[in-house]
Amino acid sequence: MQSSEVVIETRSLSKVYRDFWGRQKVRALKALDLEIRRGEIFGLLGPNGSGKTTTVKLVLGLLFPTSGQALVFGRDATDVKKNERIGYLPEESYLYRFLNAEETLEFYGRLFDMPAPLRRQRIADLIEMVGLGWAKRRQLREYSKGMTRRIGLAQALINDPELIVLDEPTTGLDPIGCREMKDLILRLRDEGKTILMCSHLLADVQDVCDRIGILYQGELQELGRVDSLLKVRDTTEIRATGLSEACQAEIRQVIERHGGQVLSIGNPTTTLEELFLHIIRESEAHPGRRVRGGAGNGH
């Protein structure tokens, strides 16, 4: 699925929030280098306040970088043209509460260049897809958090985008909703779309992402394929067939001689949660450590 075409590229992207008087308030993002390729699901992971949303907003041109650059489809992030190929689901669904579901999709749909019949077709399909057919005439002010999330997602997909940016896609969803959301993300990837999602929920990322970057206090701490990141290198797990009794006894002996106890043999995977806590401990022990995510890195 994955091609070598770079969809999002950031070059030492930094953001400093300033107050009204121009005084520095928060250094939210520090020299982020990232490349996201067509067809992959990239997860930005990090605790609250680590700069995930800031990164996403810089990529979308909602914020202007303090230094560095963000490129989307090879164009500057502030270029409006790129938005025709992007779908964005914000952290919370920022939608007009005085509109109903249909009006919402109608409004956002009209902002794109598409023929009216196609727009109507897509609105119907999306409402069907997010399962809000029963509430499509109700104003969003009456919606529950999960329902708003669903209509937010539908809104992000109205233009059949090539790149989908999801900020905490599963917050506010019930377990079934979460599962559906993740299945949907995988399905979108299978359709060839590129997905950038950020989350503080490890489970989400672990289940769906091809690659992840871990942000902590505005710095990229870890970057790589989920499967390789979760491999615990100082532990060996051996699972094998076709070993002779003698061989196995030999191995056991070796282990026992070293005071070990055999459970099974092989490279186990850790949970992301452990990896995550480990990174945070590391980062606090060695402040300033940072991973650069330039070309080829992290594969």
Place this chain on the structure above:
Amino acid sequence: MVIENPLPHFAEWFPAAAASWLLVVGVLIVAALVLGCLVSVLRYGPRLGFTVALGTAVSGVVDLVCMSPRRVAALSWLAVKEAIRRRVILVFVLFVVILLFAGWFLDVGSSEPAKLYLSFVLTATTYLVLLLALFLSAFSLPTDVKSRTIQTVVTKPVRPSEIVLGRMLGFTIVGTALLLLMSVVSYFFVTRGVSHTHEVLAENLRPAGPAVDGRQPLSGTTESSQGHRHRLFVDAAGKGVIESEFGHWHEIQVGGTSDKPSFEVGGPEGMFQARVPIYGKLRFRSREGVDIDRGINVGDEWFYRSFIQGGSVAAAIWTFSNIRESQFPDGLPVEMNIEVFRTYKGNIEKGVLGSLSLRNPRTGLIVEVKVFESKDFTPLFIFVPRKITEFSGADVISSKRETPDKGVEFSPPQNLLDRRLAERKEFDLFNDLVADGEVEVWLRCLEPSQYFGAGQPDLWLHAADASFEVNFFKGYFGIWLQMVLVIAFGVTFSTFLSGPVAMLATVGAMIGGFFSDFLTRLSQHAVLGGGPFEAIIRLVRQENLMTELEPGLRTTAAQMADRVAEAGLWVIAHILPPFTEFNYADWVAYGFDITWDPWIVVPALRALAFLVPVFVAGCFFLKTREVAQ
């Protein structure tokens, strides 16, 4: 009616106005570019700064050119929806409630109820609509930024120009609909409110002259209604006439038998007018008989009217041009409304005597056609017939003018005066008094030590009557222009200010705009008492406006500071829209026709001249702003 700043006609106005618009806009563009570069350089350093500033300017222009009507329509639709959701209709309900209460306290018994009613509804509409426009426009974008809904919108392929224009259009649509609704309700409120008839009781009428064919001519008064009655005559043929009173009359049908007549009186007529005035150019003649531009000042702070002294040769002279026989075949209908300033009280019940003369500016023939009695600001109507047989005097005089370069000039020259012209018993308006369409109307005060005061629009020719209904809606056009300006300013301010601050800024612009004429004069050094700093000195030292300040360092410093302030004031006066110019409420209320040229065309173009730069500014502010901050 007071017209402090008469508007020039489109053809006279446009070339100079367009040039000065281009100048101001050019200056603003350059200033904005310089400022933009400066900010950008401070932020990104000198090397990147210029590139960023230029890039922004170029893509801003692209934004303006590449607006998509479909997206603008979608965003306008959103603004309309938002306004409806914010219960704009309540404003209309409030308006209706105000009208219901007003029905109690507006006195239909006053001498000009139509004027009262019209002024009231137009003023109430103006305030309500402008307030609504202010709230809608100033709070919309900031609310969107605060609730972050704007982030979902700008991540679609939407340009800032489309957002700004969409808001402006959407709120204009809402305001227009509301204004239309209010104007229709107002129209019925006013016409119903002052509508009345009078009863006529046969027993209250007295015979007026001998009977003809057994029918008796009758005279008397109607019964009182809305605080007044009319005199009425019924001739022997049974045709009734009701005299005009309180600005209107009624039709009357006489029926029944000759001994038991019955009367049927219709609704008020002539209450709602749209008189088409022809204005002249006003000059004065001093007590010494010399032409001057202004008369005497009797101590008013307000210089709108100037005064002529009674019992002297002083006169206020209006020169009318393009007076054609085809337009006034029967004579000249002169209407006036002059101020009477008494230096002694005299008989306050009686007016002060004055006279009206017509003069031929070519031959110098002047005919005093009417001597009248004038009370302060009571409208007077004098019809000068085509054949003037009744007049109180005729003469031949030349006007005298002194100019520094040409010295004393007489027009016509005194040796060319033909005294025989004045020795006739009958004059023809067009053959004797109008020369090449030009005629002068001279107003004199006949009582020594009393004064008449007049401004240019205080005496005019009643050329025709236009449709009141059309005029009424033209009055709403003025309100509409003000509303659109408020919306534009509100939206533009709200692109970079928070809601309440944007609202204050818009109110500031409106108030500044109301005084923009004063600011212009202040900046041109044409206000007594000097600029702001000089005025502070005068305030502190309790000096009046006329005295020279004592020379010294302080005075010089203040006057220097004023020169600087004047430049700033000039800019401000040219950036703020002159709101008073769009206010036609008085025209409708006083019953004057709002002519297309200049009163509709020129203000509409002026409003446009403000709207375009304000819109462009709004686009740039929104573009250079981080909406997610």
